[in-house]
Amino acid sequence: MPYPTLRRVYQQENVPTLETVLALLNVIAANEAAMSFLNKHFSDIGAWVGKMVHSYDVSITSGDFNEELRDRISFAIITLASSGGTTMDIVGRKFGEYGLVKLKRLLEIEAVYEQDGILRCRYENFSVLDPRLILEQIKHTVDLFDMTQLGDPAVCAQLHTDGLDSQGVSELHKRIMEFEEDLRQIFNRHRGPQVVMLSYISSFLQKGTTL
Secondary structure (H helix, E strand, O other): OOHHHHHHHHOOOOOOOHHHHHHHHHHHOOOHHHHHHHHHHOHHHHHHHHHHHHHOOOEEOOHHHHHHOOOHHHHHHHHHHHOOOEOHHHHHHHHHHHHHHHHHHHHHOOOEEEEOOEEEEOOOOEEOOOHHHHHHHHHHHHHOOOHHHOOOOOOOOOOOOOOOOHHHHHHHHHHHHHHHHHHHHHHHHOOOOOOOOOOOOOOOOOOOOOO
């Protein structure tokens, strides 16, 4: 994020867009001052982030850690390490020499660490707020999708496109928020060795237009 943008937000010269605020948190992490600003100007999102941090003990990541998430293989290694742990042998077999190079970098910045031969992530439970970085990670999950698993429980590839009226949009929004809450509870209650990648987006191809 450009320095002038950071300066204007810090000095409260303007009220930035939600995208800018979330990108800012990607740089400085979600400290109390940042959370207060988010709650003031974007209360719904602020409440959601606050609940993640305080109720589910989720770490909001930033800095070098987030930069490594932009790389598909680093993303995969971090995901494995934060989901019960992995080993150098597994990384080498799954991702080859490049995987071992990325693992070395992750160890250098202490994004992961080794304990009794097991590679673990700095954060056991973390979340990313920057929308652009989230989209990059969603692309990673598409690239890492294993077609041979289709038909297995919880494995699917779904797409929905259609026109909705205002009530339909409201109902969809409600269901998405409920779905996200349900997911959080499942992932917190049933931690185990099967490392799941679940990603989804929702957006408008056309909005507020009548023919």
